[in-house]
Amino acid sequence: AQSVAQPEDQVNVAEGNPLTVKCTYSVSGNPYLFWYVQYPNRGLQFLLKYITGDNLVKGSYGFEAEFNKSQTSFHLKKPSALVSDSALYFCAVRDKHTGRRALTFGSGTRLQVQP
Amino acid sequence: NAGVMQNPRHLVRRRGQEARLRCSPMKGHSHVYWYRQLPEEGLKFMVYLQKENIIDESGMPKERFSAEFPKEGPSILRIQQVVRGDSAAYFCASSRSSTTGGTNEKLFFGSGTQLSVL
Numbered sequence: 369a370q371s372v373a374q375p376e377d378q379v380n381v382a383e384g385n386p387l388t389v390k391c392t393y394s395v396s397g398n399p400y401l402f403w404y405v406q407y408p409n410r411g412l413q414f415l416l417k418y419i420t421g422d423n424l425v426k427g428s429y430g431f432e433a434e435f436n437k438s439q440t441s442f443h444l445k446k447p448s449a450l451v452s453d454s455a456l457y458f459c460a461v462r463d464k465h466t467g468r469r470a471l472t473f474g475s476g477t478r479l480q481v482q483p
Numbered sequence: 484n485a486g487v488m489q490n491p492r493h494l495v496r497r498r499g500q501e502a503r504l505r506c507s508p509m510k511g512h513s514h515v516y517w518y519r520q521l522p523e524e525g526l527k528f529m530v531y532l533q534k535e536n537i538i539d540e541s542g543m544p545k546e547r548f549s550a551e552f553p554k555e556g557p558s559i560l561r562i563q564q565v566v567r568g569d570s571a572a573y574f575c576a577s578s579r580s581s582t583t584g585g586t587n588e589k590l591f592f593g594s595g596t597q598l599s600v601l
Contacts, residue, residue, distance in 0.1 A: 374525075404592075411487070411574055411592030412526070458525060469578075470516055470539055471590065475525040 374474035391459030489593035508577030
C-alpha cells in the first residue's frame with residue numbers, strides 16, 4: 369500500500385521569508401513523488417516531481433523539493449515566499465514497481481503568506 | 484491546446500436523483516482518473532480508466548457509482564440515487580499513454596464539478 373502524510377494542516381509565513389511544507393511517504397518499493405498546488409475553486413496544478421536522479425528537484429514558481437530516502441520525506445521549499453503563493457498544497461506518491469498508476473494524495477497543507 | 488474540460492462546473496441534485504459528471508481529457512491523453520475531494524480534505528482516488536477499459540476501480544464505492552470512458556466522447560462518472568454524503572468536488576485528471584516515468588507521470592487536472600445534494 370502507498371500513503372502520504374502531510375503533518376501540518378496550515379503553515380503561516382511572512383512574505384520574503386523561506387517556507388517549508390512537509391511531506392512523508394510510505395511505499396513498498398521506490399517512489400515517484402509529486403507536489404501539486406490548488407487555488408480556490410480550481411483544479412490542481414503540477415508543481416514538480418521526483419522520478420529519479422538528483423535528490424533536489426526544481427519546479428514551477430521558484431519551488432523546489434528534496435527527496436530524502438532515509439527519512440522517506442519530500443519536503444517542499446521556497447527561499448522567499450510571496451503573498452501569491454498562498455494556496456493549498458498537496459503531496460502525492462506512486463510506487464514505481466506496482467502496476468497501480470493512480471497517485472495517492474496527502475490531505476493537503478494550507479499555506480498562508482502574510483504581507 | 485485546451486486543458487482537461489469538466490462539465491458542469493456546478494451540479495445540484497435532490498436526494499434520489501442521478502448525477503452525471505463529464506470529463507474530456509487533454510488532446511493526446513488516453514488515461515483518465517477521477518478523484519473526489521470533500522471539504523477540508525485531500526483528494527481520494529476513485530477510478531482509473533483507459534479508453535473502453537476500467538483499469539483500477541479500487542476507490543469506487545461498491546454501489547451507486549459507475550464510470551466509463553468510451554471510444555468516442557468524454558469520460559462519465561455516474562452516481563445513481565444520490566445522497567447528501569455524495570456532496571463534494573469531483574476532479575478528473577488525464578495523462579499521456581505509453582510507458583511510465585518522466586513526463587508521462589504528470590497529471591493534468593480539470594477545474595472540477597461541485598456536486599451539491601439537497
